[in-house]
Amino acid sequence: MSDQTTLSTPATTATGPLPLTGQVWLNGRLIPMEDASVSVLDHGLLYGDGCFEGIRVYNDRIFKLQSHLNRMHQSAELLQLEPPQTLDEIKAAVRETVEVNQLENGYVRLIYTRGIGTLGLNPFTCGTPQTIIIAATISLYPDSLYDEGMPIVVATRPRVPIACLDPRIKSLNYLNNIMAKVEAIKAGVHEALLLNVDGEVAECTGDNIFIVKDGSITTPHTHAGILHGVTRQYVIDEVAPAVGLRVTERRVELNEVLEADEVFLTGTAAEIIGVSHVDQTPLSGGQVGPVTKALAEAFHQRVRQDAPED
Numbered sequence: 092m093s094d095q096t097t098l099s100t101p102a103t104t105a106t107g108p109l110p111l112t113g114q115v116w117l118n119g120r121l122i123p124m125e126d127a128s129v130s131v132l133d134h135g136l137l138y139g140d141g142c143f144e145g146i147r148v149y150n151d152r153i154f155k156l157q158s159h160l161n162r163m164h165q166s167a168e169l170l171q172l173e174p175p176q177t178l179d180e181i182k183a184a185v186r187e188t189v190e191v192n193q194l195e196n197g198y199v200r201l202i203y204t205r206g207i208g209t210l211g212l213n214p215f216t217c218g219t220p221q222t223i224i225i226a227a228t229i230s231l232y233p234d235s236l237y238d239e240g241m242p243i244v245v246a247t248r249p250r251v252p253i254a255c256l257d258p259r260i261k262s263l264n265y266l267n268n269i270m271a272k273v274e275a276i277k278a279g280v281h282e283a284l285l286l287n288v289d290g291e292v293a294e295c296t297g298d299n300i301f302i303v304k305d306g307s308i309t310t311p312h313t314h315a316g317i318l319h320g321v322t323r324q325y326v327i328d329e330v331a332p333a334v335g336l337r338v339t340e341r342r343v344e345l346n347e348v349l350e351a352d353e354v355f356l357t358g359t360a361a362e363i364i365g366v367s368h369v370d371q372t373p374l375s376g377g378q379v380g381p382v383t384k385a386l387a388e389a390f391h392q393r394v395r396q397d398a399p400e401d
Contacts (some may be wrong), residue, residue, distance in 0.1 A: 113225075113226065116185075134206065138212065139265070140204070141172065142172070142261050143202045145159075146201065156182060162261065163201060165259060169257055172220055185224055198229035204223070232361065237387070239378060241282060268285075271285050299323040310340055311341075320358060355386065
C-alpha cells in the first residue's frame with residue numbers, strides 16, 4: 092500500500108509541530124502548558140515508569156470517566172505506584188481541567204509518573220509520584236480514512252508476551268507499539284497489526300481489532316495479550332447490541348483477518364474506523380463495510396446524545 096497512501100502530517104512551524112496551548116493540571120495546580128514540565132530525573136522519563144489513560148469528551152460530557160479511572164488505578168496498583176490523590180480527587184481534577192480549557196469535544200490525557208529518583212532502576216528511591224492532566228483536541232487519523240477505510244500492515248515484531256509485561260497496565264513504556272508504528276509509517280500507512288508470540292492476532296499499535304464474517308463479529312480475547320480497551324468494551328456491551336449484533340471474544344488467527352468480510356478498529360482516540368486493506372489484501376472491496384458503517388453511526392449517535400460517564 093505504500094504507493095497508494097499518503098500520510099497526513101500535523102501543522103508545523105520552522106522548528107517543528109505547532110505546540111498545544113491551554114492549562115495543564117500538574118500536581119494539584121493548573122498552569123500554562125508552556126510552563127508545565129517534569130524533572131530530567133523523573134523515572135517516567137528515564138524508564139517509562141508510570142501509566143496513563145486517554146479519555147474522550149463529547150458535548151461537555153466526559154465519556155466513560157469512571158471506567159478509565161478504574162483502569163488507571165488498576166495500572167498504578169499493578170506497578171506498585173501510589174498516586175498522591177484519591178480516585179475522587181482525580182475525577183474532580185479531570186473535570187476541572189476540561190472546564191478551564193473550555194473543551195466541549197476533545198481528549199484528556201491523564202498521566203502518573205513514578206516521580207523524581209536516581210539514575211538507577213530502583214523505583215523506591217523516587218519521591219512522590221507526579222500527576223499530569225492534559226485536555227486538548229485530537230485527530231488521530233485523517234477524516235477521509237473514516238469514509239474510505241484505512242489500510243494497515245502486519246508488523247514483523249510480535250506483541251510483548253503477557254508473562255513479560257501484564258497488558259492490563261497501560262504503561263508509559265510504549266516502545267513495542269512505537270516500533271510497530273514505525274513499520275506502519277515506513278510502509279506508508281497509519282497502523283500496524285501485532286500478533287502475539289504464538290502467531291495469534293493481538294491488537295494494533297493504538298487500537299483493538301474486530302473482524303466481521305457472515306454477519307458475526309469477533310474480537311481477540313484478552314488472553315491474546317491485549318489492552319482491555321474501554322471503547323472495545325463499549326462496542327461489545329452497548330453498540331453492537333444496539334444494531335442487533337453480538338460480539339464473540341476468542342482466539343483469532345491471521346488468516347481469519349485476511350478472509351474477513353470486514354475489519355474495523357476501536358480506540359478512545361480512533362473511535363471506530365474501518366480497515367480497507369491488510370497488507371495487500373483488500374477487505375469489503377477495499378472500502379468500509381456496511382456493518383462497520385452501522386456500528387460507527389450507532390456509536391456516534393450514542394456518545395453525542397448521551398455520553399455515559401460510568
